[in-house]
Amino acid sequence: MAANVGSMFQYWKRFDLQQLQDLRKQVAPLLKSFQGEIDALSKRSKEAEAAFLNVYKRLIDVPDPVPALDLGQQLQLKVQRLHDIETENQKLRETLEEYNKEFAEVKNQEVTIKALKEKIREYEQTLKNQAETIALEKEQKLQNDFAEKERKLQETQMSTTSKLEEAEHKVQSLQTALEKTRTELFDLKTKYDEETTAKADEIEMIMTDLERANQRAEVAQREAETLREQLSSANHSLQLASQIQKAPDVAIEVLTRSSLEVELAAKEREIAQLVEDVQRLQASLTKLRENSASQISQLEQQLSAKNSTLKQLEEKLKGQADYEEVKKELNILKSMEFAPSEGAGTQDAAKPLEVLLLEKNRSLQSENAALRISNSDLS
Template identity: 70%
Template sequence: YIGLSGPLRPFLVSFSEIQPWCRITAIFSQSHNFLRTHHFSTLSTQKLMLPRIEDAKSSRSLRTVCGVLCVVPVSYSVCVFCPQRELDATATVLAHRQDESEQSRKKLIDQSRDFKKNTPEDLRKQVAPLLKSFQSEIDALSKRSKEAEAAFLNVYKRLIDVPDPVPALELGQQLQMKVQKMHDTEMENQKLRETLEDYNKEFAEVKNQEVTIKALKDKIRDYEQTLKNQAESLAQEKEQQLNNDYAEKERWVWPVCLFRASLQMCVTLESTQSELFDLKTKYDEESTRAEAAEREVDSLREQLLSASKSLQLATQIQKEPDMAVDVVSRSSLEAELGGKEREMMQLVEDVQRLQASLSKLRENSSSQISQLEQQLHVKSATLKQLEEKLQEQGDYEEVKKELSIFTCKSVRLSIPQDSSKPLEVLLLEKNRSLQSECASLRIANSELSGRYAQLQLEFSGAVHTSTEQKELILKLEQDLSTIQTMARPPAEGADLIQMNTIPEPIKEVIGLFSGSPQMELPQDQMDSLLSIISSQRERFRSRNQELEAENRSLQQTMQALQSELDSLRADNIKLYEKIKFLQSYPGRAGGSDDTVMRYSSQYEERLDPFASFSKRERQRRYLSLSPWDKATLSLGRVILSNKMARTVAFFYTLFLHCLVFLVLYKTAWSESVGRDCTTYCAKKFADHLHRFHENGDNGDMWQ
């Protein structure tokens, strides 16, 4: 930048204010404009082919030395399997760029000739070194771009004919999944066989107890029937009792409400009276305090008068000869007088404040008394209104009877003449009957809707399969119509019988793929056979996909059924617990059936005292541990339960051991070095004493 001048200064900018990629663009654009303005003729097109810096993935190191740009490639990323479209697009882009570079080359040649003609000699000499450096750098860049394009085209030519490995990989993955599924199904079949054997054993054991099971079942039925009858009778009695209680409570509810309202009014009246009494007591206390304050003010005034008299006496004593005593007594009296005056002012302020608070209290108490009196008047008025309303509503029973008659007519109840049941019971019975009818109708509707949906699905599936079968038949007929049967010489032995049972088109296909030299098919028959095989392959593929989808749906249903089976097993265990609880009552014979015996073992395992005892012992031992033992146990469980935690703990322990060994080695080495240095220094000191201070001269000893 220092050695350049003239027209080169405008396109050398301050690089500290621009980003690296912006610096490249600025230098390229300004240098290009400068070359177009001054028309250099010595530049070739290849020397000005600048690469476009747009790819952020290719990392490049940028260096600028005295305005000269150097672009050094660091790494290249090569993609082995590229999509066909991306490769074609890249090839077309490279072709377009080559065309553009040819056009720009012609333009630059013309501009360089014009620049050579119109530029003076001294300016060309000044610009020549810079142009040469630009030319060399651009030559290198163009050479590198050509090599990269050639390498890309070679790779493109080699990769263009490579087949796509994705279908083969997908097929391999599908086969692997099928093998895994077959292995899983074999394991499941083995487990199911084992469970079936266990069930057969249990069934053989239970089959011997059928007689006792039947007797116990009969007893259980009888007991359930008796319990049901007792529960129904108790429910009817309880319902009748509740209806009677409801009628009695309804008869007495209105007077009780009125009585409660009157009691509430009395309570509020008493509370207002107590508040009024409290306000009066507060008013009396404040008045007594005000009187006491007035008395204190009077006493302070008397003290002030006595102090003024003492001050007058002090002024009279001043005329006596003893001046020192007079000065002392005067100062003490003045100080006492000032203190009394301050106390008097404070008491006056207190009296004023108490009078103001007393006036406020009087105002507040008067306002509260007026409010309470108004509330009392309002409460008394409402009490009178309620009493009048109670007197007016004396015909409550008659209105109730009329209402019952009206409701009977409205709901159209068939009440028998000799029925002594109240209206509420009849309404409840009618409601129950209507609810039962509604539930039965709802169940029937749901069953019919489910049956209709199932029939609809079956009909749609049948229509779909029939259309597919028709299309398949038509296609096969068209394919078979194009095949011409060929006569074959009879074979000997059993092969003749086997080949006579095979249809003619299939025999042609078998002969084609077995490589028989006697059968040669024309080209049209080969094409028709190929179309048949391809269509059959497509049909097999679609059928395979359908079977896989059906297999997945069956697996999902099997998982759902397994979860439902687990939940039912848990529910059955709970039901067995309830049965055991019912069997514990006296007067019931203990018994069991096949379902009870099936879940008794599981229930007993859950109630195993040894298992619960071992669990309690483990909990007790854990609680008796110290806090650091608990922390160590928890940390060990966490580390052993996770693979990543175990790996981290192993490497951490290894690192700590290495660190400890390194520290010990360094400490031992430093101690050995210090010991060697000490012995060496002692030896040198002894040699020095022996050599220079052999006679024991004190002066020489301290030199």
């Protein structure tokens, strides 16, 4: 057993050594390539440091270039200004040459100027004639417009007057109907309140009578029960008296029994009468309630109808809200096309229509005279 273990250990030892040798052979080329790359990088780093130091040594002695750059920029701006000045001088020379040419041409155009003056005089005459024609046409047009506006104003005034009278009549009739409806509505409400109060009092009285009748019926029923008990005891006493025929109290018991029967019959009649009274009162109460409900329903319907009529009349009255606007329409028409001047006071707006028409006619005549004066000035 120990020999087997030793042989196995030797086997595994040889196997591990063999694997390590194989792995070393495989890794050796890779390690060489890594080492070569590392050597190349180190060499390149040293060369870069040497180049940087060389460049730094050369640049450290160079002076600052900023002042030289500023000076170069200023010189460039001066050159640009000189170039702009030369361009402007060239343009001024060209403009001066053109003015000289035009001046020479103007000296040679005196004949043309005379011809132009003649044409100007002809144009002025034509303009004068056209102005007179336009003034006459304007005057005629203004007169025609004035006549047409006056005719339309009269027609509008007549129409507005008729509309105003019709609106006043409608408003008056609507106000009368509204007042009448309000009076009827007030009377109807008063009648409704009175009838409601009366019916309520009547129902309260009937309910009181009914309650009293019920109380009396209950009292009568209790008394009838008492009498029945007394009658039952009397009958029992009578039976005892029949066993003792010669007892002295038999006659008294018989008399007592007869009086109790009479009183019981009277109470039964009273109860029957009270029941009839209660039934009659209940029937009256039911009928009164039905009649009251019917009358209240009718009054409510009438009240609703009156309210509806009142609302309709109020809406119609609101529909005539332009009544005041119709009244103001004449004043608006007076101010339209016949408005007073800016310097006029507020009293001019209340002038009659005839006065406004006369003032407008005078204004048109003044305008016509001003046009004629301007035509004479043109001549």
